[in-house]
Amino acid sequence: MLKNIAIPEEVVEIISTLNENGYEGYIVGGCVRDLLMDRTPQDWDLTTSAKPEDVKKLFKKTYDTGIAHGTVTVILNNKHFEITTYRIEGIYEDHRRPKEVTFTNDLEEDLSRRDFTMNAIAYHPKEGFIDPTGGIEDIKRKSIRCVGNPHKRFEEDALRMLRGIRFSSQLDFTIEENTLEAIKTNAHLIAYISAERIKEELDKILLASYTNKFMLLHETRILKFILPEVDKCFTVEQNHPHHVDNVGIHTLKALEAVDKILTLRWTMLLHDIGKPEHKTTDEKGINHFRGHVEKSVELAEKIMLRLRFDKKSMNHILKLIKWHDSRIKEDKQSVKEVLYHIGEEAFLDLLKVQAADAIAQNPAYYQGKEDKLKNLYKMYEEIKAKNECFTLKDLAVNGQDLIKTGIKEGKQIGEILEYLLKLVIENPELNEKETLLSRVKEKYSL
Numbered sequence: 337m338l339k340n341i342a343i344p345e346e347v348v349e350i351i352s353t354l355n356e357n358g359y360e361g362y363i364v365g366g367c368v369r370d371l372l373m374d375r376t377p378q379d380w381d382l383t384t385s386a387k388p389e390d391v392k393k394l395f396k397k398t399y400d401t402g403i404a405h406g407t408v409t410v411i412l413n414n415k416h417f418e419i420t421t422y423r424i425e426g427i428y429e430d431h432r433r434p435k436e437v438t439f440t441n442d443l444e445e446d447l448s449r450r451d452f453t454m455n456a457i458a459y460h461p462k463e464g465f466i467d468p469t470g471g472i473e474d475i476k477r478k479s480i481r482c483v484g485n486p487h488k489r490f491e492e493d494a495l496r497m498l499r500g501i502r503f504s505s506q507l508d509f510t511i512e513e514n515t516l517e518a519i520k521t522n523a524h525l526i527a528y529i530s531a532e533r534i535k536e537e538l539d540k541i542l543l544a545s546y547t548n549k550f551m552l553l554h555e556t557r558i559l560k561f562i563l564p565e566v567d568k569c570f571t572v573e574q575n576h577p578h579h580v581d582n583v584g585i586h587t588l589k590a591l592e593a594v595d596k597i598l599t600l601r602w603t604m605l606l607h608d609i610g611k612p613e614h615k616t617t618d619e620k621g622i623n624h625f626r627g628h629v630e631k632s633v634e635l636a637e638k639i640m641l642r643l644r645f646d647k648k649s650m651n652h653i654l655k656l657i658k659w660h661d662s663r664i665k666e667d668k669q670s671v672k673e674v675l676y677h678i679g680e681e682a683f684l685d686l687l688k689v690q691a692a693d694a695i696a697q698n699p700a701y702y703q704g705k706e707d708k709l710k711n712l713y714k715m716y717e718e719i720k721a722k723n724e725c726f727t728l729k730d731l732a733v734n735g736q737d738l739i740k741t742g743i744k745e746g747k748q749i750g751e752i753l754e755y756l757l758k759l760v761i762e763n764p765e766l767n768e769k770e771t772l773l774s775r776v777k778e779k780y781s782l
C-alpha cells in the first residue's frame with residue numbers, strides 16, 4: 337500500500353497549515369481508496385475540523401464551492417483542492433440531498449455518514465489511516481459494503497445504489513450481501529434521481545473495465561426503473577441459429593465486444609431494444625424480429641431525450657442503430673453509396689458496431705462476417721487512397737459551374753449534382769469538370 341503514489345506537496349502543505357493553526361485535516365474519500373489500491377487519484381479531497389470561514393482565512397486563494405454544505409476550494413500552485421468541514425447530515429427529504437448539514441468536531445462522525453466503508457477512510461501523512469468502519473479490510477476483500485445500515489444509506493441518497501454498482505464495474509468488487517439486498521429492496525427509490533445524474537453513472541458503468549457487472553443493474557431491478565426498455569430484453573429468447581443467448585445477454589456481450597467509446601457503448605446497449613415488441617415465432621419455433629430496427633431507433637430516441645443526451649451524440653447513435661443490421665455489398669460502389677448516405681465517421685463506426693454485434697452472436701456466424709467486414713474496410717482504404725469521390729464536395733463540378741452553363745438557380749441544380757455524384761460513384765474516371773459538364777449539356781440539351 338502507498339508503494340508508488342506520492343501525495344502532492346500542496347496536499348501536505350494544506351494539512352500542515354490546518355494543523356499549525358489548531359485544526360485537524362485529512363485526505364478522505366475516493367483518493368484514499370485509490371491510494372490503498374495503488375491507483376492514481378483523479379483529485380484530492382480533504383476534510384477538516386475548521387469551519388469554512390476559517391479555511392478561507394488560512395489560505396490566500398479560495399472560492400466557495402458548496403458553502404452551505406461546508407465545502408471551500410483552495411487554489412495552490414494553480415491546482416484546486418476541495419476542503420469540506422466535518423459534518424453530520426440532517427434529514428433527507430428527497431432521497432438525494434440532506435435538507436441541512438450540521439458541522440461537527442468529530443472526524444468519526446463525519447466518516448460514519450458516508451456511503452461505503454471503502455470511501456469512509458481518512459489519511460494523515462503522520463498519523464496514517466483512520467478507518468473506524470473497516471474499509472481497509474473491505475478493500476482487501478474487494479467488497480463494497482455500506483457504512484452502518486444499508487437501507488438507511490440508500491433511503492438517504494438513492495444515487496448511492498447506482499454508485500455501488502458503478503464502483504463494482506470499475507474495480508471488479510463484489511457488493512456485500514446485505515448491501516445488495518438493500519439495493520434490491522430500495523431499487524424503486526432511484527426514480528427520485530435526476531436524469532443527468534443517472535446518465536453520468538451509466539456512462540461510467542458503460543466505460544468501466546468490468547462491463548459484465550452491468551448485469552447487477554438487471555438483478556437488483558434498478559434497470560427496470562431507469563431503462564425498462566433494456567430490462568425487457570432479458571426476458572426475450574431468440575431461438576435462432578445466429579443467436580445462442582436471450583436479447584439482454586446478447587446486448588451485454590455486444591457491449592463488451594465494442595471499443596470503449598461512449599457513443600459505441602450506448603449504440604450496443606440500445607441496438608436491439610425494439611426486439612421485445614417485434615417477436616414472432618415460426619412453425620419451427622424460431623423467433624423472428626421483423627421491423628425491430630425501426631422500433632429500436634424510435635425507443636432509443638425516446639430514451640436519449642429522457643436522459644438529456646447532447647444532440648450530436650444522439651444523432652450519431654441513432655444513425656448507427658438504424659444501419660446496424662444493413663448488409664453492405666462487397667463492392668466499391670456499394671461502399672461509396674453507404675459513405676455518401678451516412679458519412680465517413682459513421683461508416684467506420686458502423687463496421688465496429690457490426691463486428692461487435694456479430695461477435696456477440698453465435699461464434700460460428702462471426703467467422704464469415706469478420707472477413708466480410710475486413711474486406712469492406714479494405715475497400716474504404718482504397719477509395720481514400722485513390723481519392724475517389726463519394727460526397728458532393730469531392731465532385732469536380734459545383735453549383736456555380738452549373739449556373740455558368742446556363743442552368744437556373746434552384747431545385748434543379750441540386751438534382752443535377754445528385755445525378756452527377758451517382759454517375760461518378762459508378763464511374764470514378766468521369767470525375768473531371770469538362771467531362772461532367774458535357775454530360776450535363778447532353779442530358780439536358782443545353
Ligand SMILES: Nc1ccn([C@@H]2O[C@H](COP(=O)(O)OP(=O)(O)OP(=O)(O)O)[C@@H](O)[C@H]2O)c(=O)n1
Nearest residue numbers: 364365366367449450451452455456493495496
Ligand atoms: N452519494 C454520495 C456521494 C459521495 N459520498 C462521499 O463523498 C466522497 C466523495 O464523493 P465523490 O467525489 O462523488 O466520489 P468518490 O468516492 O471520490 O469517487 P469518484 O471520484 O470515482 O466518483 C465519497 O468517497 C463518499 O465518502 C457519499 O457518502 N454519498
